[in-house]
Amino acid sequence: MTPRIPLSRPALGPLERRYVEDALASGWISGTGPYLERFEAAIAERVRRSHVVAVSSGTTALELTLAALGIGPGNEVIVPALTFVAPAAAVLTVGAVPVLCDVSPVDWTIDPVRAGDLVTSRTRAMIAVNTLGHPCDHRALARLGIPVIEDAAQSHGAAVGASPAGSFGRVSVFSFHANKAVTSGEGGCVATDDGDLAARIRLLANHAMSPDRPYVHHLVGRNGRMTNLTAALGLAQAQRWDELVDARRRIGDRYVDQARELGLGSRPTRRGVTPSCWLHTVVTAPETRNRMIRLGRDAGIDVRAIWPALPSLDLYSGRTPRPCPVAVGASASAAWLPTSADLTDVEIETVVERVLRPVAGASA
Structure with a gap:
């Protein structure tokens, strides 16, 4: 569907x-x-x-x-x-x-x-x-x-x-x-x-x-x-570069504000850097992340886990000379929220009310 x-x-x-x-x-x-x-x-x-x-x-x-x-x-x-x-x-x-x-x-x-x-x-x-x-x-x-x-x-x-x-x-x-x-x-x-x-x-x-x-x-x-x-x-x-990039950034900022109010995190950033908002990324405990995905699926909202860390894939598991705990941990705890330049206020509020708020309440 x-x-x-x-x-x-x-x-x-x-x-x-x-x-x-x-x-x-x-x-x-x-x-x-x-x-x-x-x-x-x-x-x-x-x-x-x-x-x-x-x-x-x-x-x-x-x-x-x-x-x-x-x-x-x-x-x-x-x-x-x-x-x-x-x-x-x-x-x-x-x-x-x-x-x-x-x-x-x-x-x-x-x-x-x-x-x-x-x-x-x-x-x-x-x-x-x-x-x-x-x-x-x-x-x-x-x-x-x-x-x-x-x-x-x-x-x-x-x-x-x-x-x-x-x-x-x-x-x-x-x-x-x-x-x-x-x-x-x-x-x-x-x-x-x-x-x-x-x-x-x-x-x-x-x-x-x-x-x-x-x-x-x-x-x-x-x-x-x-x-x-x-x-x-x-x-x-x-x-339309500036228009499209700025629109996604504003959406990301709204998600950040909502997540902060609800006690959820966002991906880390380095000082002096202006990231783009490709797909807004929420960071939380792995079990909470997985519940977000289930809630999204049930509500018709496409919330996804980010990529698996490459060492966890059979094709690449033998190509890691040293452990990669940060990559593995990030992969297990992060999820993407719907992010499009034309995402509406109603759609953003639906994501917050049907996905973010329920998991924040359950983990409080």
Whole structure:
């Protein structure tokens, strides 16, 4: 049964419709076209990068970046133990080994001290995920001396001081999946200031076909292109960036106020950081978290547990050189509440009254 209040839904309007209909009318619906160029330029300006390559998904962006950096069999890539599975899966896809690192209790992003202990002669990079929209301690990670791929998939509109998420590391990636604050339905991008790296990623995303001579291939590539039709939707959303990001942040602030009144917690944050509100996260005792999910299901409200810590998955359980207690604990105690830019006051109040207030009363 479809939940009455979904976990997330895209906030689409007349601008999106106009751009998509224009792309349809033009006939440019595949992997080239003017909306792609405009979309890439809009994202580059937003995240203050010199080059952006739009691709078919955030996961594709990770895979192409790893391949462009020459990472493959025999190499290791450090990945946080608390994240959606895509970063670790991307490492396996290129034939390298993901090495799982625990997250910091300060902000639930990859712990720079623990990461430093995991660096070996085989380490080629780190994927630093801005977990739940909270930027990593990129300054500390940079001191480790290995290439950092900033996974900004969930952190549209986040910042460290005045520096926006997506501007850190040698290269950064975004996702524009339908549950993100800024969406193109599916889709992602790679952002970097390294022109040679951007050109290599663009080449690999287009079957590694020579730009000078069609159907000549000197490398093994793939089809990772974003379509002009997808970019039309993405451009409209990118032009509404502040509106969409601010709306989710206001919703998150309301949840925080309500949770505080009821004695429930929120995910930890680091001083000097402005997180984005991708999906608002409530933190409580594991048994209370599980009851929230049951209450939501019974009321038609899509409340979900966050991802399992990667070491708890059979595919990754042997890839953790050291225990990851912070990631495991966070995974067991956190849940997402419905978060969309157009979530109504009535819907927010329904979540509070049918989910938050009952569990707070029971645990008091």
